[in-house]
Amino acid sequence: MHMADALVSPAVAGAAGAAAIALLATAAKKVKTGTSDSIVPLMGVMGAFIFAAQMINFSIPGTGSSGHIVGGILLGAVLGPWAAFLTLTSVLVVQCLIFADGGLMALGCNVINMAAMSTLVAYPLVYRPIAGRHAPVKPWRISAAAVAASIVGLELGALLVTAETEMSGVTALPWNEFLTLMCSIHLFIGIGEGIATAAVLYFIRSYKPDMLAACREASAEQTHARSYSKAAWIFIGAALLLGGLFTWIASSDPDGLEWSIQSITGSADLAPAASGTVASVLESVQTSTSLLPDYGSTWSGVIGCAIVITLVWIMAALITRKKPAVKKL
Amino acid sequence: MTAIERALYELNEIDGYACGSSLMHRLDPRAKTIVTLLYIATVLSFRLDSLTGIMSLWIFPILLSALGGISYNRVFVKSLYVLPFIALIGIFNPIFDRRPALTAGHVVITVGWLQFISICLRGMLAVQASLILVMTTGFMKICHGLRRMGLPAVFTTQLLMVHRYLSVLLKEAASMDCARRSRGYGRRHYTPRLWGIFIGQLLVRTVARAGRIHMAMLSRGFDGNAAIRSTMRWSAADTIFLTACAAAFAIARLADLSRLFNILTLR
Incomplete structure:
Protein backbone atom coordinates (compact mmCIF):
# COMPACT_ATOMS: atom_id res chain seq x y z
CA MET A 1 0.00 0.00 0.00
CA HIS A 2 3.08 2.27 0.09
CA MET A 3 2.26 5.20 -2.18
CA ALA A 4 5.04 6.43 -4.43
CA ASP A 5 5.64 10.11 -5.11
CA ALA A 6 4.49 9.58 -8.68
CA LEU A 7 0.92 9.04 -7.52
CA VAL A 8 0.40 12.29 -5.60
CA SER A 9 0.26 15.95 -6.50
CA PRO A 10 2.16 18.50 -4.37
CA ALA A 11 -1.14 19.85 -2.97
CA VAL A 12 -2.38 16.45 -1.77
CA ALA A 13 1.10 15.50 -0.48
CA GLY A 14 1.32 18.84 1.38
CA ALA A 15 -2.11 18.50 2.97
CA ALA A 16 -1.46 14.92 4.07
CA GLY A 17 2.02 15.90 5.29
CA ALA A 18 0.54 18.69 7.42
CA ALA A 19 -2.05 16.30 8.90
CA ALA A 20 0.68 13.71 9.57
CA ILE A 21 2.91 16.26 11.32
CA ALA A 22 -0.04 17.39 13.49
CA LEU A 23 -0.70 13.78 14.49
CA LEU A 24 3.02 13.22 15.07
CA ALA A 25 3.21 16.22 17.41
CA THR A 26 0.16 14.98 19.34
CA ALA A 27 1.62 11.46 19.53
CA ALA A 28 4.98 12.79 20.71
CA LYS A 29 3.21 14.72 23.47
CA LYS A 30 1.11 11.71 24.49
CA VAL A 31 4.04 9.32 24.56
CA LYS A 32 6.23 11.75 26.45
CA THR A 33 3.69 12.59 29.11
CA GLY A 34 1.38 9.62 29.23
CA THR A 35 3.60 6.55 29.35
CA SER A 36 6.38 5.15 31.45
CA ASP A 37 10.01 5.57 30.42
CA SER A 38 10.37 1.89 29.61
CA ILE A 39 8.17 2.22 26.55
CA VAL A 40 10.73 4.31 24.62
CA PRO A 41 13.33 1.55 24.08
CA LEU A 42 10.50 -0.94 23.61
CA MET A 43 9.15 1.25 20.81
CA GLY A 44 12.56 1.41 19.14
CA VAL A 45 13.11 -2.30 19.19
CA MET A 46 9.48 -3.05 18.28
CA GLY A 47 9.89 -0.88 15.18
CA ALA A 48 12.93 -2.90 14.19
CA PHE A 49 11.00 -6.10 15.00
CA ILE A 50 8.08 -5.16 12.73
CA PHE A 51 10.54 -4.42 9.96
CA ALA A 52 12.32 -7.77 10.40
CA ALA A 53 8.99 -9.64 10.75
CA GLN A 54 7.78 -8.18 7.44
CA MET A 55 10.59 -10.07 5.72
CA ILE A 56 9.33 -13.48 6.86
CA ASN A 57 6.45 -14.83 4.82
CA PHE A 58 3.76 -17.34 5.70
CA SER A 59 2.06 -19.49 3.10
CA ILE A 60 -1.59 -18.77 2.29
CA PRO A 61 -3.25 -22.21 2.14
CA GLY A 62 -4.74 -23.18 -1.20
CA THR A 63 -3.40 -20.21 -3.17
CA GLY A 64 0.30 -21.00 -3.56
CA SER A 65 1.14 -17.41 -2.62
CA SER A 66 2.50 -15.98 0.61
CA GLY A 67 1.92 -12.98 2.84
CA HIS A 68 3.53 -11.13 5.70
CA ILE A 69 2.50 -9.05 8.66
CA VAL A 70 2.08 -5.25 8.35
CA GLY A 71 1.95 -4.67 12.06
CA GLY A 72 -0.38 -1.77 12.95
CA ILE A 73 -2.77 -3.76 15.12
CA LEU A 74 0.02 -5.83 16.67
CA LEU A 75 1.90 -2.66 17.63
CA GLY A 76 -1.32 -1.14 18.99
CA ALA A 77 -1.97 -4.22 21.15
CA VAL A 78 1.57 -4.19 22.55
CA LEU A 79 2.34 -0.46 22.81
CA GLY A 80 -1.02 1.30 22.87
CA PRO A 81 -2.31 3.54 20.05
CA TRP A 82 -0.11 6.65 20.18
CA ALA A 83 3.18 4.84 20.80
CA ALA A 84 2.21 2.38 18.04
CA PHE A 85 1.54 5.29 15.69
CA LEU A 86 4.98 6.78 16.38
CA THR A 87 6.63 3.39 15.94
CA LEU A 88 4.88 2.56 12.67
CA THR A 89 5.63 6.06 11.36
CA SER A 90 9.32 5.59 12.12
CA VAL A 91 9.26 2.26 10.26
CA LEU A 92 7.69 4.02 7.26
CA VAL A 93 10.45 6.67 7.33
CA VAL A 94 13.17 3.99 7.38
CA GLN A 95 11.45 2.10 4.56
CA CYS A 96 11.17 5.28 2.52
CA LEU A 97 14.71 6.55 3.01
CA ILE A 98 16.75 3.36 3.02
CA PHE A 99 14.71 0.89 1.01
CA ALA A 100 12.95 3.28 -1.42
CA ASP A 101 9.60 1.83 -0.33
CA GLY A 102 7.11 4.70 -0.58
CA GLY A 103 7.97 8.25 -1.60
CA LEU A 104 9.47 11.00 0.53
CA MET A 105 6.86 13.52 -0.60
CA ALA A 106 4.11 10.90 -0.20
CA LEU A 107 5.30 10.06 3.32
CA GLY A 108 2.46 12.08 4.86
CA CYS A 109 -0.07 10.10 2.80
CA ASN A 110 1.53 6.81 3.83
CA VAL A 111 1.58 7.80 7.50
CA ILE A 112 -2.14 8.67 7.37
CA ASN A 113 -3.15 5.66 5.23
CA MET A 114 -1.19 2.99 7.01
CA ALA A 115 -0.02 4.12 10.46
CA ALA A 116 -2.93 6.37 11.51
CA MET A 117 -5.76 4.24 10.09
CA SER A 118 -4.59 1.06 11.79
CA THR A 119 -3.25 2.36 15.12
CA LEU A 120 -5.48 5.40 15.78
CA VAL A 121 -8.74 4.30 14.16
CA ALA A 122 -8.96 0.52 13.75
CA TYR A 123 -7.18 -0.32 17.02
CA PRO A 124 -9.17 1.85 19.46
CA LEU A 125 -12.51 1.71 17.63
CA VAL A 126 -12.55 -1.93 16.48
CA TYR A 127 -9.88 -4.02 18.23
CA ARG A 128 -10.36 -2.81 21.77
CA PRO A 129 -14.17 -3.05 21.94
CA ILE A 130 -14.07 -6.61 20.59
CA ALA A 131 -11.02 -7.84 22.50
CA GLY A 132 -12.14 -6.14 25.71
CA ARG A 133 -10.50 -3.40 27.70
CA HIS A 134 -8.59 -5.84 29.88
CA ALA A 135 -6.29 -8.64 28.78
CA PRO A 136 -8.44 -10.86 26.52
CA VAL A 137 -9.23 -14.20 28.06
CA LYS A 138 -10.66 -16.15 25.17
CA PRO A 139 -8.67 -16.86 21.98
CA TRP A 140 -11.71 -16.26 19.76
CA ARG A 141 -11.94 -12.68 21.03
CA ILE A 142 -8.31 -12.00 20.09
CA SER A 143 -8.80 -13.61 16.67
CA ALA A 144 -12.08 -11.83 15.93
CA ALA A 145 -10.69 -8.49 17.10
CA ALA A 146 -7.44 -8.86 15.12
CA VAL A 147 -9.17 -9.91 11.88
CA ALA A 148 -11.90 -7.24 12.11
CA ALA A 149 -9.46 -4.46 13.02
CA SER A 150 -6.99 -5.47 10.30
CA ILE A 151 -9.73 -5.47 7.67
CA VAL A 152 -11.08 -2.09 8.81
CA GLY A 153 -7.57 -0.57 8.96
CA LEU A 154 -6.59 -1.79 5.50
CA GLU A 155 -9.92 -0.92 3.90
CA LEU A 156 -9.74 2.62 5.29
CA GLY A 157 -6.17 2.84 3.99
CA ALA A 158 -7.28 1.59 0.56
CA LEU A 159 -10.09 4.14 0.54
CA LEU A 160 -7.64 6.94 1.28
CA VAL A 161 -5.11 5.72 -1.32
CA THR A 162 -7.92 5.87 -3.89
CA ALA A 163 -9.06 9.30 -2.74
CA GLU A 164 -5.53 10.74 -2.71
CA THR A 165 -4.66 9.34 -6.13
CA GLU A 166 -7.93 10.57 -7.64
CA MET A 167 -7.57 14.01 -6.05
CA SER A 168 -4.03 14.22 -7.43
CA GLY A 169 -5.46 13.65 -10.92
CA VAL A 170 -2.82 11.00 -11.67
CA THR A 171 -4.90 8.02 -12.75
CA ALA A 172 -7.41 7.87 -15.58
CA LEU A 173 -9.16 5.00 -13.80
CA PRO A 174 -12.62 6.24 -12.68
CA TRP A 175 -13.26 6.54 -8.94
CA ASN A 176 -15.80 3.68 -8.67
CA GLU A 177 -13.67 1.13 -10.52
CA PHE A 178 -10.50 2.16 -8.66
CA LEU A 179 -12.22 1.96 -5.28
CA THR A 180 -13.76 -1.44 -6.06
CA LEU A 181 -10.38 -2.77 -7.18
CA MET A 182 -8.49 -1.45 -4.16
CA CYS A 183 -11.11 -2.46 -1.58
CA SER A 184 -11.54 -5.98 -2.91
CA ILE A 185 -7.76 -6.61 -2.99
CA HIS A 186 -7.30 -5.20 0.49
CA LEU A 187 -10.19 -7.24 1.90
CA PHE A 188 -8.20 -10.42 1.23
CA ILE A 189 -4.96 -8.85 2.44
CA GLY A 190 -6.80 -7.70 5.58
CA ILE A 191 -8.05 -11.21 6.34
CA GLY A 192 -4.50 -12.59 5.93
CA GLU A 193 -3.03 -9.80 8.04
CA GLY A 194 -5.71 -10.35 10.69
CA ILE A 195 -5.01 -14.10 10.95
CA ALA A 196 -1.26 -13.44 11.15
CA THR A 197 -1.76 -10.78 13.84
CA ALA A 198 -4.09 -13.09 15.77
CA ALA A 199 -1.48 -15.88 15.66
CA VAL A 200 1.21 -13.64 17.14
CA LEU A 201 -1.14 -12.09 19.73
CA TYR A 202 -2.30 -15.55 20.80
CA PHE A 203 1.33 -16.53 21.28
CA ILE A 204 1.98 -13.42 23.40
CA ARG A 205 -1.15 -14.02 25.44
CA SER A 206 -0.02 -17.57 26.15
CA TYR A 207 3.64 -16.91 26.96
CA LYS A 208 3.98 -13.29 28.04
CA PRO A 209 0.56 -11.68 28.66
CA ASP A 210 2.06 -8.71 30.52
CA MET A 211 3.43 -7.50 27.18
CA LEU A 212 -0.04 -6.54 25.99
CA ALA A 213 -0.95 -2.88 26.40
CA ALA A 214 -4.36 -3.85 27.79
CA CYS A 215 -2.67 -5.60 30.75
CA ARG A 216 -0.51 -2.60 31.55
CA GLU A 217 -3.45 -0.25 31.26
CA ALA A 218 -5.62 -2.47 33.47
CA SER A 219 -2.98 -2.44 36.18
CA ALA A 220 -2.47 1.32 35.91
CA GLU A 221 -6.25 1.98 35.80
CA GLN A 222 -5.84 4.65 33.18
CA THR A 223 -8.62 5.94 31.03
CA HIS A 224 -8.05 7.16 27.51
CA ALA A 225 -11.56 8.21 26.58
CA ARG A 226 -10.62 11.87 26.14
CA SER A 227 -7.58 11.14 24.02
CA TYR A 228 -9.70 9.23 21.48
CA SER A 229 -12.24 12.02 21.15
CA LYS A 230 -9.33 14.39 20.45
CA ALA A 231 -7.98 11.97 17.85
CA ALA A 232 -11.38 11.83 16.21
CA TRP A 233 -11.44 15.65 15.94
CA ILE A 234 -7.96 15.65 14.42
CA PHE A 235 -9.14 13.12 11.85
CA ILE A 236 -12.24 15.07 10.99
CA GLY A 237 -10.07 18.16 10.52
CA ALA A 238 -7.55 16.27 8.39
CA ALA A 239 -10.32 14.74 6.28
CA LEU A 240 -11.92 18.13 5.68
CA LEU A 241 -8.55 19.60 4.77
CA LEU A 242 -7.82 16.78 2.35
CA GLY A 243 -11.29 16.49 0.91
CA GLY A 244 -12.51 20.03 0.69
CA LEU A 245 -9.85 22.70 0.66
CA PHE A 246 -7.35 21.09 -1.69
CA THR A 247 -9.60 19.38 -4.20
CA TRP A 248 -9.76 22.45 -6.40
CA ILE A 249 -5.97 22.81 -6.35
CA ALA A 250 -5.54 19.17 -7.31
CA SER A 251 -7.84 19.51 -10.32
CA SER A 252 -5.90 19.30 -13.53
CA ASP A 253 -7.03 22.48 -15.22
CA PRO A 254 -5.38 24.83 -14.45
CA ASP A 255 -2.68 23.38 -12.20
CA GLY A 256 -1.43 25.22 -9.12
CA LEU A 257 1.55 26.84 -10.78
CA GLU A 258 -0.37 27.93 -13.87
CA TRP A 259 -3.05 29.35 -11.61
CA SER A 260 -0.48 31.38 -9.70
CA ILE A 261 1.11 32.59 -12.95
CA GLN A 262 -2.34 33.46 -14.29
CA SER A 263 -3.14 35.47 -11.20
CA ILE A 264 0.15 37.36 -11.53
CA THR A 265 0.37 37.93 -15.28
CA GLY A 266 -3.24 37.58 -16.37
CA SER A 267 -2.30 34.76 -18.76
CA ALA A 268 -1.52 31.12 -18.04
CA ASP A 269 1.19 31.00 -20.71
CA LEU A 270 4.65 32.34 -20.25
CA ALA A 271 6.28 34.34 -23.03
CA PRO A 272 7.87 31.94 -25.54
CA ALA A 273 11.64 31.68 -25.36
CA ALA A 274 13.59 32.97 -28.31
CA SER A 275 14.56 30.03 -30.47
CA GLY A 276 17.12 29.53 -33.20
CA THR A 277 16.18 28.98 -36.82
CA VAL A 278 17.13 25.29 -36.79
CA ALA A 279 14.99 24.66 -33.77
CA SER A 280 12.03 26.46 -35.29
CA VAL A 281 12.40 24.49 -38.55
CA LEU A 282 12.57 21.25 -36.59
CA GLU A 283 9.58 22.30 -34.60
CA SER A 284 7.54 23.08 -37.72
CA VAL A 285 8.41 19.64 -39.15
CA GLN A 286 7.42 17.97 -35.92
CA THR A 287 4.21 19.95 -35.70
CA SER A 288 3.25 18.83 -39.18
CA THR A 289 3.94 15.17 -38.40
CA SER A 290 2.20 15.04 -35.06
CA LEU A 291 -1.53 14.66 -34.69
CA LEU A 292 -2.18 17.05 -31.88
CA PRO A 293 -0.52 20.47 -31.91
CA ASP A 294 -0.14 20.42 -28.12
CA TYR A 295 2.34 17.60 -28.40
CA GLY A 296 4.23 19.06 -31.38
CA SER A 297 7.42 19.71 -29.45
CA THR A 298 7.31 16.49 -27.47
CA TRP A 299 9.43 14.42 -29.86
CA SER A 300 12.17 17.03 -30.15
CA GLY A 301 12.08 17.53 -26.39
CA VAL A 302 12.30 13.79 -25.71
CA ILE A 303 15.21 13.37 -28.13
CA GLY A 304 17.05 16.42 -26.79
CA CYS A 305 16.56 15.32 -23.19
CA ALA A 306 17.62 11.77 -23.97
CA ILE A 307 20.86 12.93 -25.60
CA VAL A 308 21.75 15.34 -22.78
CA ILE A 309 20.89 12.82 -20.09
CA THR A 310 22.97 10.11 -21.77
CA LEU A 311 25.96 12.46 -22.14
CA VAL A 312 25.75 13.64 -18.54
CA TRP A 313 25.24 10.06 -17.35
CA ILE A 314 28.40 8.93 -19.18
CA MET A 315 30.33 11.89 -17.77
CA ALA A 316 29.04 11.15 -14.26
CA ALA A 317 30.01 7.49 -14.67
CA LEU A 318 33.53 8.55 -15.70
CA ILE A 319 33.81 10.90 -12.71
CA THR A 320 32.50 8.42 -10.16
CA ARG A 321 34.28 5.42 -11.69
CA LYS A 322 35.77 3.20 -9.02
CA LYS A 323 39.49 3.59 -8.65
CA PRO A 324 41.47 0.44 -7.73
CA ALA A 325 42.30 0.42 -4.03
CA VAL A 326 45.87 -0.77 -4.67
CA LYS A 327 47.89 0.41 -7.63
CA LYS A 328 49.15 -2.31 -9.88
CA LEU A 329 52.90 -2.57 -9.89
CA MET B 1 19.85 -14.19 -1.15
CA GLY B 138 23.48 8.82 6.23
CA PHE B 139 20.37 8.03 8.22
CA MET B 140 21.78 9.18 11.58
CA LYS B 141 22.70 12.63 10.28
CA ILE B 142 19.30 13.01 8.61
CA CYS B 143 17.67 12.27 11.99
CA HIS B 144 19.90 14.87 13.66
CA GLY B 145 18.93 17.35 10.93
CA LEU B 146 15.23 16.61 11.40
CA ARG B 147 15.64 17.16 15.15
CA ARG B 148 17.25 20.54 14.49
CA MET B 149 14.41 21.37 12.10
CA GLY B 150 11.93 21.01 14.95
CA LEU B 151 10.63 17.44 14.79
CA PRO B 152 9.74 16.08 18.26
CA ALA B 153 12.69 14.57 20.15
CA VAL B 154 10.67 11.46 20.99
CA PHE B 155 10.21 10.77 17.29
CA THR B 156 13.83 11.38 16.25
CA THR B 157 15.02 9.21 19.16
CA GLN B 158 12.61 6.55 17.93
CA LEU B 159 13.99 6.82 14.38
CA LEU B 160 17.57 6.50 15.63
CA MET B 161 16.72 3.46 17.72
CA VAL B 162 14.80 1.72 14.92
CA HIS B 163 17.77 2.26 12.62
CA ARG B 164 20.26 1.16 15.28
CA TYR B 165 18.45 -2.07 16.07
CA LEU B 166 17.37 -2.90 12.55
CA SER B 167 20.58 -4.71 11.69
CA VAL B 168 20.65 -6.48 15.08
CA LEU B 169 17.12 -7.84 14.68
CA LEU B 170 17.49 -8.59 11.00
CA LYS B 171 20.51 -10.74 11.87
CA GLU B 172 18.53 -12.47 14.60
CA ALA B 173 15.61 -13.10 12.20
CA ALA B 174 18.05 -14.25 9.48
CA SER B 175 19.68 -16.81 11.78
CA MET B 176 16.27 -18.15 12.91
CA ASP B 177 15.06 -18.28 9.31
CA CYS B 178 18.26 -20.02 8.19
CA ALA B 179 17.87 -22.61 10.95
CA ARG B 180 14.29 -23.27 9.91
CA ARG B 181 15.07 -23.44 6.19
CA SER B 182 17.92 -25.86 6.74
CA ARG B 183 15.48 -28.22 8.49
CA GLY B 184 12.54 -27.46 6.18
CA TYR B 185 13.22 -30.02 3.42
CA GLY B 186 12.74 -27.45 0.65
CA ARG B 187 9.61 -25.82 2.05
CA ARG B 188 10.07 -22.11 1.45
CA HIS B 189 7.23 -20.65 3.48
CA TYR B 190 5.84 -21.33 6.92
CA THR B 191 2.41 -22.69 7.71
CA PRO B 192 0.35 -19.99 9.50
CA ARG B 193 0.55 -21.82 12.85
CA LEU B 194 4.31 -22.34 12.68
CA TRP B 195 4.74 -18.77 11.49
CA GLY B 196 2.83 -17.48 14.54
CA ILE B 197 5.12 -19.38 16.90
CA PHE B 198 8.21 -18.27 14.96
CA ILE B 199 7.31 -14.56 14.95
CA GLY B 200 6.15 -14.83 18.57
CA GLN B 201 9.54 -16.23 19.56
CA LEU B 202 11.30 -13.45 17.71
CA LEU B 203 9.07 -10.94 19.50
CA VAL B 204 9.77 -12.41 22.94
CA ARG B 205 13.51 -12.34 22.23
CA THR B 206 13.13 -8.76 21.00
CA VAL B 207 11.38 -7.63 24.14
CA ALA B 208 13.95 -9.30 26.35
CA ARG B 209 16.61 -7.47 24.39
CA ALA B 210 14.71 -4.18 24.75
CA GLY B 211 14.67 -4.68 28.52
CA ARG B 212 18.44 -5.18 28.61
CA ILE B 213 18.97 -2.17 26.35
CA HIS B 214 16.81 -0.02 28.59
CA MET B 215 18.72 -1.03 31.73
CA ALA B 216 22.02 -0.29 29.99
CA MET B 217 20.75 3.07 28.75
CA LEU B 218 19.41 4.08 32.18
CA SER B 219 22.74 3.22 33.79
CA ARG B 220 24.40 5.63 31.33
CA GLY B 221 22.08 8.52 32.13
CA PHE B 222 19.35 8.10 29.49
CA ASP B 223 16.49 10.51 30.21
CA GLY B 224 14.08 9.58 27.40
CA ASN B 225 15.84 11.49 24.61
CA ALA B 226 18.92 10.45 22.68
CA ALA B 227 21.68 13.00 23.29
CA ILE B 228 22.96 14.42 20.03
CA ARG B 229 26.46 15.82 19.78
CA SER B 230 25.93 19.09 17.95
CA THR B 231 28.59 19.43 15.29
CA MET B 232 26.09 20.58 12.70
CA ARG B 233 26.74 24.11 11.51
CA TRP B 234 25.05 25.93 8.65
Missing part, protein backbone atom coordinates in the same frame (compact mmCIF):
# COMPACT_ATOMS: atom_id res chain seq x y z
CA THR B 2 16.76 -14.12 1.08
CA ALA B 3 14.71 -10.95 1.64
CA ILE B 4 16.31 -10.51 5.08
CA GLU B 5 19.83 -10.85 3.73
CA ARG B 6 19.02 -8.39 0.94
CA ALA B 7 17.69 -5.86 3.48
CA LEU B 8 20.87 -6.26 5.56
CA TYR B 9 22.99 -5.76 2.47
CA GLU B 10 21.13 -2.57 1.51
CA LEU B 11 21.40 -1.23 5.06
CA ASN B 12 25.16 -1.73 5.07
CA GLU B 13 25.48 -0.35 1.55
CA ILE B 14 23.75 2.92 2.49
CA ASP B 15 25.96 3.28 5.58
CA GLY B 16 29.01 2.63 3.39
CA TYR B 17 28.11 5.35 0.90
CA ALA B 18 27.39 7.82 3.72
CA CYS B 19 30.99 7.54 4.93
CA GLY B 20 32.30 9.43 1.87
CA SER B 21 33.92 12.86 2.00
CA SER B 22 32.69 14.54 -1.18
CA LEU B 23 31.32 18.05 -1.56
CA MET B 24 27.79 16.71 -1.11
CA HIS B 25 28.78 14.75 1.99
CA ARG B 26 30.16 17.88 3.66
CA LEU B 27 26.94 19.89 3.23
CA ASP B 28 24.50 20.34 6.11
CA PRO B 29 21.83 17.59 6.20
CA ARG B 30 19.12 20.26 6.52
CA ALA B 31 20.18 21.93 3.27
CA LYS B 32 20.16 18.58 1.47
CA THR B 33 16.78 17.60 2.91
CA ILE B 34 15.19 20.90 1.82
CA VAL B 35 16.74 20.63 -1.66
CA THR B 36 15.46 17.05 -2.00
CA LEU B 37 11.93 18.09 -1.04
CA LEU B 38 12.08 21.06 -3.44
CA TYR B 39 13.24 18.79 -6.26
CA ILE B 40 10.45 16.26 -5.67
CA ALA B 41 7.88 19.07 -5.46
CA THR B 42 9.17 20.44 -8.79
CA VAL B 43 8.94 17.00 -10.42
CA LEU B 44 5.40 16.48 -9.13
CA SER B 45 4.26 19.99 -10.11
CA PHE B 46 4.48 19.15 -13.83
CA ARG B 47 1.31 18.06 -15.56
CA LEU B 48 1.24 14.38 -16.40
CA ASP B 49 1.28 14.94 -20.15
CA SER B 50 4.34 17.20 -19.91
CA LEU B 51 6.79 14.38 -20.53
CA THR B 52 9.60 16.62 -21.73
CA GLY B 53 9.35 18.87 -18.69
CA ILE B 54 9.67 15.92 -16.30
CA MET B 55 12.40 14.38 -18.45
CA SER B 56 14.48 17.56 -18.37
CA LEU B 57 14.62 17.26 -14.55
CA TRP B 58 16.36 13.89 -14.92
CA ILE B 59 19.65 15.75 -15.26
CA PHE B 60 19.68 16.82 -11.59
CA PRO B 61 19.98 13.37 -9.92
CA ILE B 62 22.82 12.53 -12.32
CA LEU B 63 24.68 15.74 -11.51
CA LEU B 64 24.07 15.50 -7.76
CA SER B 65 25.18 11.86 -7.60
CA ALA B 66 28.36 12.82 -9.48
CA LEU B 67 28.92 15.65 -6.98
CA GLY B 68 28.49 13.12 -4.20
CA GLY B 69 30.91 10.64 -5.81
CA ILE B 70 28.17 8.01 -6.07
CA SER B 71 27.66 5.79 -9.09
CA TYR B 72 24.47 6.97 -10.79
CA ASN B 73 24.04 3.47 -12.22
CA ARG B 74 23.54 2.14 -8.68
CA VAL B 75 21.03 4.89 -7.86
CA PHE B 76 19.18 4.22 -11.13
CA VAL B 77 18.99 0.46 -10.53
CA LYS B 78 17.75 0.95 -6.98
CA SER B 79 15.06 3.35 -8.20
CA LEU B 80 13.71 0.65 -10.53
CA TYR B 81 12.36 -1.25 -7.51
CA VAL B 82 9.63 1.36 -7.18
CA LEU B 83 8.20 0.65 -10.64
CA PRO B 84 5.86 -2.33 -10.06
CA PHE B 85 3.35 -0.54 -7.80
CA ILE B 86 3.43 2.64 -9.88
CA ALA B 87 2.97 0.65 -13.09
CA LEU B 88 0.02 -1.19 -11.54
CA ILE B 89 -1.88 2.09 -11.12
CA GLY B 90 -0.42 3.95 -14.12
CA ILE B 91 -1.27 1.17 -16.59
CA PHE B 92 -4.92 2.21 -16.52
CA ASN B 93 -4.09 5.52 -18.23
CA PRO B 94 -3.23 3.91 -21.61
CA ILE B 95 -6.40 1.83 -21.31
CA PHE B 96 -8.76 4.72 -20.59
CA ASP B 97 -7.10 7.62 -22.43
CA ARG B 98 -6.71 6.65 -26.08
CA ARG B 99 -6.50 10.15 -27.60
CA PRO B 100 -3.63 10.20 -30.10
CA ALA B 101 -0.64 12.34 -29.14
CA LEU B 102 2.37 11.43 -31.27
CA THR B 103 3.22 9.41 -34.32
CA ALA B 104 6.36 7.32 -34.80
CA GLY B 105 6.12 6.12 -38.39
CA HIS B 106 2.80 4.34 -38.53
CA VAL B 107 2.60 3.80 -34.80
CA VAL B 108 0.35 6.23 -32.92
CA ILE B 109 1.30 6.91 -29.31
CA THR B 110 -1.72 7.87 -27.21
CA VAL B 111 -1.93 10.48 -24.45
CA GLY B 112 -2.46 7.59 -22.02
CA TRP B 113 0.92 6.06 -22.85
CA LEU B 114 2.66 9.44 -22.50
CA GLN B 115 1.04 9.81 -19.08
CA PHE B 116 2.09 6.27 -18.13
CA ILE B 117 5.73 7.03 -18.97
CA SER B 118 5.48 10.33 -17.06
CA ILE B 119 4.10 8.55 -13.97
CA CYS B 120 6.91 5.98 -14.03
CA LEU B 121 9.53 8.70 -14.56
CA ARG B 122 8.10 10.84 -11.74
CA GLY B 123 8.28 7.90 -9.36
CA MET B 124 11.83 7.01 -10.34
CA LEU B 125 13.18 10.56 -10.15
CA ALA B 126 11.62 11.14 -6.72
CA VAL B 127 13.15 7.92 -5.42
CA GLN B 128 16.52 8.80 -6.91
CA ALA B 129 16.48 12.17 -5.12
CA SER B 130 15.69 10.48 -1.78
CA LEU B 131 18.39 7.87 -2.35
CA ILE B 132 21.02 10.50 -3.12
CA LEU B 133 20.02 12.37 0.05
CA VAL B 134 20.44 9.32 2.27
CA MET B 135 23.53 8.01 0.46
CA THR B 136 25.39 11.31 0.82
CA THR B 137 24.17 12.02 4.34
CA SER B 235 27.77 27.45 6.48
CA ALA B 236 27.90 29.75 3.45
CA ALA B 237 28.34 26.68 1.24
CA ASP B 238 24.96 25.39 2.41
CA THR B 239 23.27 28.70 1.61
CA ILE B 240 24.90 28.76 -1.85
CA PHE B 241 23.91 25.10 -2.51
CA LEU B 242 20.32 25.68 -1.42
CA THR B 243 19.96 28.92 -3.40
CA ALA B 244 21.58 27.51 -6.54
CA CYS B 245 19.45 24.36 -6.49
CA ALA B 246 16.24 26.28 -5.81
CA ALA B 247 17.01 28.66 -8.68
CA ALA B 248 17.86 25.78 -11.02
CA PHE B 249 14.61 23.97 -10.18
CA ALA B 250 12.62 27.17 -10.68
CA ILE B 251 14.24 27.74 -14.09
CA ALA B 252 13.63 24.11 -15.06
CA ARG B 253 9.99 24.45 -14.03
CA LEU B 254 9.23 27.79 -15.66
CA ALA B 255 11.40 27.61 -18.79
CA ASP B 256 11.36 24.58 -21.05
CA LEU B 257 14.81 23.05 -20.58
CA SER B 258 14.04 20.35 -23.13
CA ARG B 259 13.95 23.08 -25.81
CA LEU B 260 17.43 24.18 -24.71
CA PHE B 261 18.73 20.58 -24.76
CA ASN B 262 17.22 20.17 -28.18
CA ILE B 263 18.98 23.26 -29.54
CA LEU B 264 22.28 22.24 -27.90
CA THR B 265 22.31 18.71 -29.28
CA LEU B 266 20.44 18.75 -32.59
CA ARG B 267 21.63 22.05 -33.93
